[in-house]
Amino acid sequence: MKRILVLGAGGQIGTELVPHLQKHYGYDNVIAADLKPEIVARLSKGARAVTLNALDIESYAKLLKNEKIDTIYNLVALLSATGEKNPQLAWSLNMGALLNSLNLALDNNCSVFTPSSIGAFGENTPHYKTPQDTVMRPNTIYGVCKVSGELLSDYYHTRFGVDTRSVRFPGIISNGALPGGGTTDYAVEVFYEVAKHGRYTCEVPKDTYMDMLYMPDALNAATQVMEADPYKLVHRNSFNVTSMSFTPEQLFTAIKKRVPSFTWDYKVDPVKAQISASWPDCLDDSCAREEWGWNPQWGLDEMIDDMLEACARKVANGEY
Ligand code: AKB
Numbered sequence: 001m002k003r004i005l006v007l008g009a010g011g012q013i014g015t016e017l018v019p020h021l022q023k024h025y026g027y028d029n030v031i032a033a034d035l036k037p038e039i040v041a042r043l044s045k046g047a048r049a050v051t052l053n054a055l056d057i058e059s060y061a062k063l064l065k066n067e068k069i070d071t072i073y074n075l076v077a078l079l080s081a082t083g084e085k086n087p088q089l090a091w092s093l094n095m096g097a098l099l100n101s102l103n104l105a106l107d108n109n110c111s112v113f114t115p116s117s118i119g120a121f122g123e124n125t126p127h128y129k130t131p132q133d134t135v136m137r138p139n140t141i142y143g144v145c146k147v148s149g150e151l152l153s154d155y156y157h158t159r160f161g162v163d164t165r166s167v168r169f170p171g172i173i174s175n176g177a178l179p180g181g182g183t184t185d186y187a188v189e190v191f192y193e194v195a196k197h198g199r200y201t202c203e204v205p206k207d208t209y210m211d212m213l214y215m216p217d218a219l220n221a222a223t224q225v226m227e228a229d230p231y232k233l234v235h236r237n238s239f240n241v242t243s244m245s246f247t248p249e250q251l252f253t254a255i256k257k258r259v260p261s262f263t264w265d266y267k268v269d270p271v272k273a274q275i276s277a278s279w280p281d282c283l284d285d286s287c288a289r290e291e292w293g294w295n296p297q298w299g300l301d302e303m304i305d306d307m308l309e310a311c312a313r314k315v316a317n318g319e320y
Contacts, residue, residue: 004240008075010039082181116238166238170211209281214298228292
């Protein structure tokens with residue numbers, strides 16, 4: 001049985017990845033680590049949780065040894081929009097956590113999953129059916145970290161034999177923890193605002209296409225790529241994955257069909273407009289399908305129905 005550490009466990013993905021991993025590998029085999037004690041206090045209600053600064057390599061090494069960890073899910077990252085407010089911090093945090101994870105994985109014989117992103121692509125990437133292997137010249141610090149992270153992870157695999165694997169996540173839509181600081185966050189926020197106020201002001205231009213995944217598919221992507229037969233992997237860092245692509249206007253129109261009183265408008269944030277315009281409209285994820293059987297289950301309509309119900313419940317229970 002695997003012994004797993006989830007770093008940055010209190011964020012949007014970690015909050016749901018921890019119970020998903022517990023279900024597959026057992027409660028005791030999953031350690032949830034986060035920087036902030038108040039987040040660790042929340043996590044400890046449903047997991048073995050510890051406070052850890054991923055940049056503190058000695059504490060990180062001690063935890064790996066004490067817990068006999070063999071698999072690291074490194075989710076530590078400042079996202080695209082927040083990264084632009086403090087590029088130096090984004091670089092030192094995103095790359096520092098990755099470099100420590102790779103070096104400690106080498107010393108302790110661990111596998112490492114570090115999500116990449118559609119943010120790894122840039123303006124001169126082909127935007128329609130963006131290929132697995134293509135031009136990658138992002139113009140955000142987040143994207144620069146993601147491309148560097150992909151290259152570094154592949155380097156640690158080919159040079160030192162570390163088992164590194166990854167997927168390029170699009171926007172992830174979920175109703176566990178809210179995302180924070182991303183360009184795709186609008187596609188989550190809108191559901192809470194529909195439930196609470198019946199209206200939403202969107203900061204991304206109405207006609208910008210971006211790929212999205214519903215959380216259950218994102219969780220499966222993270223565990224399936226780590227379980228894949230290594231001999232079938234032509235790629236490692238990182239695989240395109242997607243299940244839907246839409247514009248804000250298309251999403252809001254589809255919500256309005258279910259909630260006729262819903263209204264929305266736009267107050268475009270120039271940073272988010274620039275970032276979202278530079279990202280793909282839709283990815284080609286055929287390599288993930290061929291090499292490890294990627295097969296997402298959630299499309300736009302099922303996702304909207306599920307999100308509306310879950311967010312209405314959360315608002316009714318006073319959880320938002
Ligand atoms: C962001 O918007 O920054 C993230 C991402 C697509 O990586 N959600």
